[in-house]
Amino acid sequence: MEILIFGAGAIGAFYGSRLAFNKNVNVSVVCRSNYQAVKTAGFSITSQQFGNYEWSPARTFANASEARKAGLNWDYVIVSTKALPDVSDDSQLLAGLISERTAIVLIQNGIGIEEPYARRFPRAVILSAVTITSAAQPKHGSIQHHRWTKINFGAYPGDSQQATSKNNLLIDLLSKVGVDDASAFPAQKLQLLRWHKVAINAAFNPSSVLSYETDNPSMVHDADMYEHMKGVIDEVLGVALKLTGLPLPKDFATPQQILDSAKKSPKGSFPSMLGDWKRNQKMELEVILGNPIKLGREKGLDMPRLQTMYALLKTAQATREQRSESRL
Ligand SMILES: NC(=O)c1ccc[n+]([C@@H]2O[C@H](COP(=O)([O-])OP(=O)(O)OC[C@H]3O[C@@H](n4cnc5c(N)ncnc54)[C@H](OP(=O)(O)O)[C@@H]3O)[C@@H](O)[C@H]2O)c1
Numbered sequence: 308m309e310i311l312i313f314g315a316g317a318i319g320a321f322y323g324s325r326l327a328f329n330k331n332v333n334v335s336v337v338c339r340s341n342y343q344a345v346k347t348a349g350f351s352i353t354s355q356q357f358g359n360y361e362w363s364p365a366r367t368f369a370n371a372s373e374a375r376k377a378g379l380n381w382d383y384v385i386v387s388t389k390a391l392p393d394v395s396d397d398s399q400l401l402a403g404l405i406s407e408r409t410a411i412v413l414i415q416n417g418i419g420i421e422e423p424y425a426r427r428f429p430r431a432v433i434l435s436a437v438t439i440t441s442a443a444q445p446k447h448g449s450i451q452h453h454r455w456t457k458i459n460f461g462a463y464p465g466d467s468q469q470a471t472s473k474n475n476l477l478i479d480l481l482s483k484v485g486v487d488d489a490s491a492f493p494a495q496k497l498q499l500l501r502w503h504k505v506a507i508n509a510a511f512n513p514s515s516v517l518s519y520e521t522d523n524p525s526m527v528h529d530a531d532m533y534e535h536m537k538g539v540i541d542e543v544l545g546v547a548l549k550l551t552g553l554p555l556p557k558d559f560a561t562p563q564q565i566l567d568s569a570k571k572s573p574k575g576s577f578p579s580m581l582g583d584w585k586r587n588q589k590m591e592l593e594v595i596l597g598n599p600i601k602l603g604r605e606k607g608l609d610m611p612r613l614q615t616m617y618a619l620l621k622t623a624q625a626t627r628e629q630r631s632e633s634r635l
C-alpha cells in the first residue's frame with residue numbers, strides 16, 4: 308500500500324509515522340520548509356504515549372510535482388496542510404496524484420475545507436477527518452506529540468460503500484499501530500463534529516490572540532471572559548444543530564464540559580492560533596470563523612460574537628502586514 312502525506316508538519320508527520328509501522332505500507336511525504344531537514348535526517352518524534360522514535364519516510368518530495376514524477380498509484384493522499392483558502396487552494400496541487408483507487412483524506416480543522424477537493428475531484432472518495440491530537444513541530448523534522456490521538460473520519464459529501472471500505476481500512480491500519488481511538492462517523496455526524504470542534508476553536512483561538520496572549524485556563528477563570536467563551540460556544544453549537552438538524556450526540560462534550568476541562572488545563576497551554584499569530588503566520592480565520600459565519604447567514608442565522616472576532620482579527624492581520632510592508 309502506498310500512502311502520501313501532503314504537508315508533513317505536526318499532524319501529518321505524527322499520523323504518517325504511526326501508519327508507517329504497518330508492514331507492507333509505504334508512507335511518503337510532501338514537505339515544504341522542512342524539506343531539507345527531513346530529506347537529510349527524517350523525522351524524530353517524541354511522545355509520552357509512544358516513546359521517542361525516528362522515522363524516515365519511504366520517499367520525501369520537495370513539492371507536488373516531484374511526487375507526480377514518482378508515477379505511483381496512491382491508495383491514500385492525506386492532506387494535513389493548514390487550511391488557508393485565502394492564501395492558496397491546495398486542491399489544485401493534487402492534480403495528477405489522484406487515481407481511481409485514491410482516497411483523499413483531509414485532516415484539518417474548520418468548516419468548508421472539503422469543498423475545493425470535492426469540486427476538483429468529483430469522483431474521488433473524500434474522507435473528512437477531525438482530530439483532537441495535540442502536536443507541534445518546534446523545529447524542522449522534530450515532531451512533539453503532546454496529548455491524545457483521537458481522530459474521527461467520515462465520508463464527504465455523503466456515505467458510499469466505497470468510502471466506507473476505504474474508511475475502515477485506514478482505521479484498521481491506525482488501530483494496529485496504537486491509535487486505538489480512530490473511528491468512523493456517518494457523514495452528517497462527522498460534519499456536526501467539525502462544527503463542535505470549530506465551536507471550541509472559535510472560542511479559544513481568537514480570544515487568546517485578542518486578549519493579549521492569554522492562556523486557556525486563564526480565559527475561563529475570568530468571569531467576563533467566561534461569559535464571552537460560553538457565549539461563543541453556545542452561538543456556534545446553536546447554529547450547527549439547526550443547520551444539520553441533529554441533536555447534540557451523547558458522545559460529544561457539552562459546552563459546560565468543554566469549559567470545565569479548560570479550567571483544569573495546565574497553565575501556559577495556548578491555542579495553536581496564538582502560535583501562528585506570534586510567528587507572523589496566517590491564521591486559519593476563514594475556515595474557523597469566515598465560513599461558519601457565511602453558512603449560517605445563508606440560512607438566516609447570524610453569529611454576532613463570531614462576526615465581531617472575525618472582523619477584528621482579519622483586520623489586525625491585514626494592518627500588521629501593511630505596516631511591515633511599508634517598513635521594508
Ligand atoms: N497541531 C495540532 O495539534 C492540531 C490539532 C488538531 C488539528 N490541527 C489541524 O491540522 C491541520 C495541520 O496543522 P499542523 O499543526 O500540523 O500544521 P503545520 O505543523 O504547520 O503543518 C502543515 C505542514 O504543511 C506544509 N505545507 C503547507 N503547504 C504546503 C504545500 N503547498 N506543499 C507542501 N507542504 C505544504 C507546511 O509547510 P511550511 O512549514 O512550509 O508551512 C507544514 O509543514 C490544521 O488544519 C490544524 O488546524 C492541528
Ligand SMILES: *[C@@H]1O[C@H](CO)[C@@H](O)[C@H](O)[C@H]1NC(C)=O
Pocket residue numbers: 330331332333365366
Ligand atoms: C515499499 O514497500 C515494499 C513492500 O513492503 C518494499 O519492498 C519497498 O522497498 C518499499 N519502497 C520504499 C521506497 O520504501
Ligand SMILES: *[C@@H]1O[C@H](CO)[C@@H](O)[C@H](O)[C@H]1NC(C)=O
Pocket residue numbers: 369370372373
Ligand atoms: C519542486 O522541487 C524540485 C526539487 O527541489 C525543484 O527543482 C522544482 O523547481 C520544484 N518545482 C516547483 C513547481 O516548485
